[in-house]
Amino acid sequence: MRPVRILIADDHDVVRQGVRAILEGRAGWVVCGEASTGREAVAKAIDLQPDVVVLDISMPELNGLEATRQIRRAVSAKILILTMHESDQVVSEVLDAGAHGYVLKTDAGRTLVEAIRALLRHREFLTERVHVVADRRMGARGAAVTRRRRGRLTPRQREVLQLLTEGRSNKEIGVILGMTTKTAETHRAHILAKLRLHSMSELVRYAIRNRIIEP
DSSP: OOOEEEEEEOSOHHHHHHHHHHHTTSTTEEEEEEESSHHHHHHHHHHHOOSEEEEOSSOSSSOHHHHHHHHHHHOOOEEEEEESOOOHHHHHHHHHHTOSEEEEGGGHHHHHHHHHHHHHTTOOEEOHHHHHHHHTGGGOHHHHHHHHHHHTSOHHHHHHHHHHHTTOOHHHHHHHHTOOHHHHHHHHHHHHHHTTOOSHHHHHHHHHHTTSSOO
């Protein structure tokens, strides 16, 4: 049987090393690659075709939610979110994005291997504390409102949103996403209009509140 191939995506070297140490100790499992940004994670998932992607939410250039959506569209890998966030809103958005599992970093040493085994058996895996949040997620009115508002953005607009709130200029965004500066400016205007925001400071607060970027 061929080995189970796993891609690790986290912007902290020490986390990637720790996850690698846990996973490579399992017979038949191999870490086929690492990524430090969301955009790199998508590219490597397409190139390496792993069986499982272990993915953080808070990463530069493209957050884990958007990376999850893009990986789901491109490859058949199972996606396991490994994060420190456990709020109702974040759990809801992760599950809505199509992730197959959710493990808190504080639980990784105890449950990471179990989680990947569950995913390989085509079962969802949520750590116990996240299960509690997930069970009540549909009753969280604030999370529902946020999903409706963010749902109005196109995938490209969500990419532009993250880059804008990371401080990238319209020209830089154009280079990263392969578009003209004018197109980047147009996306910015549409994003502000759709989210009913009026300034970059409001957009940054929105991004922090919704875990698109870290404060």
